[in-house]
Amino acid sequence: xxxxxxxxxxxxxxxxxxxxxxxxxxxxxxxxxxxxxxxxxxxxxxxxxxxxxxxxxxxxxxxxxxxxxxxxxxxxxxxxxxxxxxxxxxxxxxxxxxxxxxxxxxxxxxxxxxxxxxxxxxxxxxxxxxxxxxxxxxxxxxxxxxxxxxxxxxxxxxxxxxxxxxxxxxxxxxxxxxxxxxxxxxxxxxxxxxxxxxxxxxxxxxxxxxxxxxxxxxxxxxxxxxxxxxxxxxxxxxxxxxxxxxxxxxxxxxxxxxxxxxxxxxxxxxxxxxxxxxxxxxxxxxxxxxxxxxxxxxxxxxxxxxxxxxxxxxxxxxxxxxxxxxxxxxxxxxxxxxxxxxxxxxxxxxxxxxxxxxxxxxxxxxxxxxxxxxxxxxxxxxxxxxxxxxxxxxxxxxxxxxxxxxxxxxxxxxxxxxxxxxxxxxxxxxxxxxxxxxxxxxxxxxxxxxxxxxxxxxxxxxxxxxxxxxxxxxxxxxxxxxxxxxxxxxxxxxxxxxxxxx
Ligand code: NAD
Numbered sequence: 001x002x003x004x005x006x007x008x009x010x011x012x013x014x015x016x017x018x019x020x021x022x023x024x025x026x027x028x029x030x031x032x033x034x035x036x037x038x039x040x041x042x043x044x045x046x047x048x049x050x051x052x053x054x055x056x057x058x059x060x061x062x063x064x065x066x067x068x069x070x071x072x073x074x075x076x077x078x079x080x081x082x083x084x085x086x087x088x089x090x091x092x093x094x095x096x097x098x099x100x101x102x103x104x105x106x107x108x109x110x111x112x113x114x115x116x117x118x119x120x121x122x123x124x125x126x127x128x129x130x131x132x133x134x135x136x137x138x139x140x141x142x143x144x145x146x147x148x149x150x151x152x153x154x155x156x157x158x159x160x161x162x163x164x165x166x167x168x169x170x171x172x173x174x175x176x177x178x179x180x181x182x183x184x185x186x187x188x189x190x191x192x193x194x195x196x197x198x199x200x201x202x203x204x205x206x207x208x209x210x211x212x213x214x215x216x217x218x219x220x221x222x223x224x225x226x227x228x229x230x231x232x233x234x235x236x237x238x239x240x241x242x243x244x245x246x247x248x249x250x251x252x253x254x255x256x257x258x259x260x261x262x263x264x265x266x267x268x269x270x271x272x273x274x275x276x277x278x279x280x281x282x283x284x285x286x287x288x289x290x291x292x293x294x295x296x297x298x299x300x301x302x303x304x305x306x307x308x309x310x311x312x313x314x315x316x317x318x319x320x321x322x323x324x325x326x327x328x329x330x331x332x333x334x335x336x337x338x339x340x341x342x343x344x345x346x347x348x349x350x351x352x353x354x355x356x357x358x359x360x361x362x363x364x365x366x367x368x369x370x371x372x373x374x375x376x377x378x379x380x381x382x383x384x385x386x387x388x389x390x391x392x393x394x395x396x397x398x399x400x401x402x403x404x405x406x407x408x409x410x411x412x413x414x415x416x417x418x419x420x421x422x423x424x425x426x427x428x429x430x431x432x433x434x435x436x437x438x439x440x441x442x443x444x445x446x447x448x449x450x451x452x453x454x455x456x457x458x459x460x461x462x463x464x465x466x467x468x469x470x471x472x473x474x475x476x477x478x479x480x481x482x483x484x485x486x487x488x489x490x491x492x493x494x495x496x497x498x499x500x501x502x
Contacts (some may be wrong), residue, residue, distance in 0.1 A: 008483065012044065016201075021042035025211075026040045026042045032327065034318075056204070065247055068122035074170075077198035081198055092187050094319040100327050107160040110161070111160040111164075116451065117168075121474060124474045125474070127140055128141045146249065147224075148177065149176050149224070149477065150179070150226070152228070153180050156286060162188050164197075174226075177224070179208055180181055225346045226249035227248055239252045239364045252464055257414045260278070260418065260420070261431065262295050266423060269306065274419075274443075278290035282326075287461075290394070292396075297401070307394065318361070328364075328370075345383075350375040355373060355482060362448070374395075377398065380397065406430075428443075438456050454468060454473060
């Protein structure tokens with residue numbers, strides 16, 4: 001369907017207001033279901049980034065001095081506003097990203113839960129105290145904010161990924177500059193507006209849009225203290241190396257190839273239901289999507305036939321249509337890339353069980369649609385196994401034993417999420433113990449931790465030491481100071497020896 005759309009420009013958000021770019025470069029934002037350009041987005045240059053960082057830098061002293069409880073109360077109001085505006089934010093996500101409205105609303109909810117966690121951060125900012133570390137000497141620790149923090153986020157969770165960072169950073173007393181994905185920038189603009197409505201002082205949060213130029217300006221800016229990144233592995237590695245070489249604290253979450261191991265004793269109908277949601281939900285554009293199934297022994301044929309039946313029954317269409325299970329991919333370029341992988345899988349000799357390439361959605365011929373696709377008997381040298389495809393393409397690898405399945409998962413360079421399907425407690429325990437992956441599900445296909453735990457992978461899925469939100473988020477956005485105190489009643493003799501507390 002060709003729709004008449006007005007193409008507006010998405011502004012920056014600097015110092016609590018909409019701001020236009022000083023540069024001339026820009027990109028296009030499309031409606032994923034129609035392919036129509038619906039907005040343009042300015043690409044920040046160095047001067048734009050300077051302005052945003054200067055605003056955050058100027059706002060830092062007063063925000064740092066605002067008591068943690070007052071900061072938390074602003075976040076409490078923001079939480080309520082997010083809930084009230086879930087429909088509006090979800091609609092923006094569905095239009096620009098393509099995922100279905102219920103899925104988009106679910107991602108708002110998961111972001112909101114981090115805000116809820118952040119309202120309790122005053123408790124986590126408490127330090128430790130030790131009386132009499134020496135005679136008449138006490139020590140205590142405080143956690144203090146870092147300064148201006150930057151966040152760079154991917155297209156696939158336009159509200160949830162910024163929410164992994166912003167509420168925690170702000171609750172800890174930092175100010176923030178966000179550079180969301182240029183493919184779907186509208187949700188973060190709504191969040192910035194709602195934070196202002198909740199009472200956030202101007203300058204505490206700023207949003208600039210753009211591509212690598214804006215990112216480089218943030219990574220090298222002398223007034224940025226820390227960088228949080230979520231995106232693909234090659235850019236995550238680059239962000240980590242570039243910003244840490246300049247002395248910044250960095251956490252850079254990368255791509256994934258998440259495996260689900262299906263053991264022969266699993267409840268195969270439940271496992272197939274779970275895998276269909278995990279593989280094809282959000283058209284596979286989730287960093288925690290299951291994109292590889294390792295089927296052990298006789299589970300192989302049984303799970304493939306169940307997956308085939310369910311994948312073929314999925315309803316694909318525009319994300320805002322009721323009853324649609326799976327929407328389009330984010331852009332035409334991404335659709336072309338994912339289709340290219342399906343072509344490659346066929347060429348490389350994998351068994352194409354369900355082919356999504358023939359799909360057309362009547363009335364939406366310009367949309368970025370690809371139907372659910374399933375490959376069986378995939379080998380580990382094939383590109384459809386090795387690479388993160390980030391689309392509705394599920395590959396099945398066969399293994400002979402639990403141990404071989406664990407080895408397959410552990411040999412992957414990625415380590416974001418994984419799951420095992422079994423009815424054996426012993427097999428599940430062995431899997432959880434031996435698997436080299438940061439987030440593990442037992443009969444849970446997408447084991448995304450709740451906000452009060454931390455989210456992050458291992459190996460090429462994360463560069464840095466600390467995961468996002470939860471306790472690690474508080475550690476990342478604060479630094480610890482140890483204060484040693486004495487109130488002597490008399491003068492001590494001068495001593496040039498190493499002080500030791502007695
Ligand atoms: P991407 O790496 O292309 O982009 C992420 C961000 O980096 C965007 O803001 C983008 O503008 C910026 N960017 C792009 N190219 C750049 C460059 N050359 N230099 C500097 N910055 C650049 O990722 P994407 O396509 O937006 O998102 C999908 C990827 O994100 C997938 O690989 C997915 O697995 C990953 N992801 C990971 C997690 C996680 O928690 N590990 C979560 C969500 C998404």
